[in-house]
Amino acid sequence: MVDLLGRAGHLDQAVKFIESMPIKPDISIWSSLLRACGSHQNIELAEKVFQQLIKIDPINDAAYALISNIYAKAGRWDDVSWARKKLHELRVRKQPGCSLIEQNGVVHEFTAWDFSNPQSAEIYAMLDEIKGRLQKQDLVETSSHHSERLVVAFGLLNNPPRTPICVVNNL
Template identity: 70%
Template structure:
């Protein structure tokens, strides 16, 4: 784009940062994030920050991810804290996952996915008492766990399958 004189927009940078995240290119991601602000004078949105949190988290830079979140000029939202929690699961950091969970629940107390993810993090760590506590708390607070579902298209017709509709076979 630059060679052809086409100015990238904020969506271009979301795509670049997401590609860097999935490719594990932390240094490249920082380069593009800084270029977004410093060269193109585009004010980063929560989506850009979310891509950077995902990039750093996937790369295992968990402490750097926390510092990045703390320095954000935008209030971190549910997606930021969820991304950090997923990275904590991948990199087996229970303590930081608990911190992210607390932040996430402050933003969205009815987030069933956060409870399930924390429960899974505890299960991965073999902390079965904590798994039970999280599941019990989820039940006691009345937060409904959304059933899993899948959508497929076959011969131009869209079919949705909900976990509760599945019959064990």
């Protein structure tokens, strides 16, 4: 519910929902809200949510990465530097982002610029086709080799037409 409210931009309602929950919010709930704060550039709330996350897990690499990205999007470079330095001080390595898709009972994992899948040539050809279609519609495509795009291309290649593609991301 927090994720849905956050995606819709109803951050205040998401906070009220969290406050009214009969259970204590966990990392996944606070992370959902933090991602929504980033999407809707609510830095003030993002900082409060970040504090909740590091209370639960002081060395949560994803929390530091998310707050760093929020600061970067806002052009707050001193704060970006602070978040990265803090990760370094805590000796925490940022977990690389990956995306997953299940195909015929097998989970396939992709990272950015991943060429390890046996279908890599077809996947990258599909990404080129998608890029071409977007350009014909005057749409700019900026993340063609991110793990999510690789999973979508894999899904398009391996799923029957008009089948939903479910992408799971570790961050």
